Amino acid sequence: MSQIKLHKKLSGPKGEMLLDVDFTLSKGKITALYGPSGAGKTSIAKMIGGFMKPDQGLITIDNTIWYDSQHNIFKKPQDRTVGFVFQDYALFPNMSIRQNLIYALPNKTSLPWVSKILDVMELSKIEGERPEKLSGGQKQRVALARALVQQPSLLVLDEPLSSLDAQLKSKIQTYLKNYSEERKLTTLLISHDRDEIESLSDYIYTIKEGKIVHQGKPEINTNTLNNKLQLQGKVVRIEKNENHQKVVLDIAGQTITIEVNLDIQISLNETFYLNRDVC
Numbered sequence: 537m538s539q540i541k542l543h544k545k546l547s548g549p550k551g552e553m554l555l556d557v558d559f560t561l562s563k564g565k566i567t568a569l570y571g572p573s574g575a576g577k578t579s580i581a582k583m584i585g586g587f588m589k590p591d592q593g594l595i596t597i598d599n600t601i602w603y604d605s606q607h608n609i610f611k612k613p614q615d616r617t618v619g620f621v622f623q624d625y626a627l628f629p630n631m632s633i634r635q636n637l638i639y640a641l642p643n644k645t646s647l648p649w650v651s652k653i654l655d656v657m658e659l660s661k662i663e664g665e666r667p668e669k670l671s672g673g674q675k676q677r678v679a680l681a682r683a684l685v686q687q688p689s690l691l692v693l694d695e696p697l698s699s700l701d702a703q704l705k706s707k708i709q710t711y712l713k714n715y716s717e718e719r720k721l722t723t724l725l726i727s728h729d730r731d732e733i734e735s736l737s738d739y740i741y742t743i744k745e746g747k748i749v750h751q752g753k754p755e756i757n758t759n760t761l762n763n764k765l766q767l768q769g770k771v772v773r774i775e776k777n778e779n780h781q782k783v784v785l786d787i788a789g790q791t792i793t794i795e796v797n798l799d800i801q802i803s804l805n806e807t808f809y810l811n812r813d814v815c
């Protein structure tokens with residue numbers, strides 16, 4: 537279990553804002569921070585990484601203290617085992633894609649792992665290119681691949697898939713979800729894309745003006761379905777009434793109907809994920 541307690545006075549175009557949050561992250565789970573622009577999400581990520589100092593607080597990752605204002609503990613950014621994907625990618629410009637990944641490897645014997653992840657991210661064919669030649673979506677995938685090869689104890693993803701097309705997004709979402717579970721990785725996902733949050737995360741904190749205003753599991757309600765883990769289906773029918781929408785999913789040839797809140801955007805033929813703990 538990891539705990540994040542942060543207190544910091546931020547200043548923006550609308551004046552001062554007090555960031556005051558207290559939340560937990562679970563191992564092997566994807567926890568999301570969701571909220572509008574300026575709510576303080578990226579500032580939280582920067583404080584976790586040690587790039588911004590809180591005024592007060594406590595950061596404990598997998599029972600290791602990274603920051604504790606009461607006991608004057610502040611781990612330097614380079615000593616925090618965190619993999620970051622920031623909105624501005626921060627790739628090394630003088631290195632090729634492959635070199636960016638190799639540089640991040642903690643153990644140089646894991647080179648085959650670089651080739652595997654380049655393949656998953658559909659970057660193998662351009663692995664010799666430098667970042668300046670890449671599109672936004674390609675840079676984003678390199679940043680994500682680089683964060684994963686670091687084998688961090690904490691993965692922080694700030695809008696990690698925003699520049700990708702729907703098909704690639706869906707493929708990488710599935711990979712990320714499986715990767716987090718298999719490697720028991722603690723993941724913090726930051727996004728204002730509700731669909732992404734709903735399909736990827738196990739638990740969601742909604743943040744507004746520096747405070748947590750809501751928390752809970754993704755709002756997908758369904759009955760049991762063979763107690764299967766993480767199900768992925770295709771939306772084959774949508775029926776709406778004034779309270780909810782009924783969504784018919786085709787999961788490996790088996791059809792099931794679930795009720796979903798009206799405010800969740802769903803389209804025909806899209807890939808839909810059911811989280812393990814709602815089944």
Ligand SMILES: Nc1ncnc2c1ncn2[C@@H]1O[C@H](COP(=O)(O)OP(=O)(O)OP(=O)(O)O)[C@@H](O)[C@H]1O
Nearest residue numbers: 545546547548549572573574575576577578579580
């Ligand atoms: N180093 C800093 N010191 C003080 N205030 C800051 C600092 N960096 C950012 N801020 C302010 O903190 C507020 C929250 O910004 P932040 O980037 O954390 O929000 P956000 O929720 O991530 O928004 P977005 O989704 O647009 O990235 C903004 O008003 C910003 O101007």
